[in-house]
Amino acid sequence: MRLVADSPAVAHIEESWPEFARDPRHVRLGLASDGVSPYSIKSSTYSTWPVTLMNYNISPWLATKKGFIILALIIPGPKQTTNFDVFLQPLVEELSQLWQGVSDVFDGRTHRIGRDRWFTLRGIMMWTMHDYPGYGIVSGFQTKGYCACPTCAVDLPYSWSYQLRKVVYMEFSTFLPLDHPFRGVGEDRNLDPPPIARTMDWWENTWMDVQDGRRQQDESGLRRWSLLHQLPYWKHLQIHHLLDPMHIEANVINEDGSETMPSAPWVLRKEERKVLCQRISKIRFPTGFGSYLRKAFKTDKTTWPSDLKSHDFHILLQHALPTCLHGQATPQLREAVYDLF
Incomplete structure (x- = not known):
């Protein structure tokens, strides 16, 4: 800001x-x-x-x-x-x-x-x-249908989708970096540059062409000046x-x-939550300071317990999660939890 x-x-x-x-x-x-x-x-x-x-x-x-x-x-x-x-x-x-x-x-x-x-x-x-x-x-610019981008004007490719019954713009990959995976691979790789941004002088000349009859208004991207x-x-x-x-x-x-x-990176699927609860319920700490976790996490439970204390959360974050998340969730989530350990 x-x-x-x-x-x-x-x-x-x-x-x-x-x-x-x-x-x-x-x-x-x-x-x-x-x-x-x-x-x-x-x-x-x-x-x-x-x-x-x-x-x-x-x-x-x-x-x-x-x-x-x-x-x-x-x-x-x-x-x-x-x-x-x-x-x-x-x-x-x-x-x-x-x-x-x-x-x-x-x-x-x-x-x-x-x-x-x-x-x-x-x-x-x-x-x-x-x-x-x-x-x-x-x-006064056209912002829906054909030529709906005042910045790119007529240079932005568009097509009519019969399934959606609307105009779609599928050439979004031209705005991405050349090494972006959405650019495609092999022969299907799109190396086209993005359209040139139009200036106000260009739009003024376009409107003058429309007024003089040298350009159709429907193809100009302008509804009025x-x-x-x-x-x-x-x-x-x-x-x-x-x-x-x-x-x-x-x-x-x-x-x-x-x-x-899409779900957030830290949201686990139902099967992953069930496996995580089973692993936490089977943990045995040497001194017994985390024994309540065996009662809170049942083997058939897929929801997070609501009666955990601050001490239990501390044990989960510092000792249980770094071990029980092995093979679960995304690598980015596991790396973030491992850094806290």
Whole structure:
């Protein structure tokens, strides 16, 4: 975890506009949006899109608090909007005006000599934040179906799966190192390089080709040219859109609840647990200080006892497990337990 002020994107802004970075009172903003149900009913199809602004001039632990978030827009439902720019236009006009400067702003916290308490306030929106479906709605890029990667555009191979009834992207091995086992072996080894990342200038030229009829819009990966490009600084930013990884992971897991996640490395199968309990129950210590383990672990038991004391756990970790795990579990787990012995 790092502060926003330490990110390369903020350093790029300060290098590109040094007069803006010279005054720390100039506002750095971030836009966040997502569809929510206002009635807290998961089965409801009503979708409302709040658009909020985060102020990064304040402390990081305050920027996301309720009292410091600016509610800029509320896009009503009941369905998800198809043209986000219609609702975003008033906000873009105000952000453009804020970049040019708002004069006669009073600074009530300035007490130092030499700094004018009346100054011209400027502000910049550094990026937008959303999940992957919201990425397509805000940016205008295609994020589902064909050409669904704004970074790779049309260079990312795709195909239609008749079994899944959807577009799939199977050439993921091109993003892996050349010595990765998923690259394949022998004649099936994939040595293709990853697609070249597209820049904003490339997308602008592509949209001009679509407008002039030299390219089909369905094959371009663009649904529309976002209104955010009317901001005078938007084209020159290093980062335009941020993805929320935790939000995306929650969307994938909660899709239909039928996903099967692999077990953790320290989880033993039922047969392995039974063998482990049998081995622990047959251990004989010279001085008898671990005699209770014979009673706690029965030969036909596959669950962990719930009445063990801290002394029993100490004996298990220091004496029993390093011996009883021989031939059980994964080599990484056994090595970790052996290092504790």
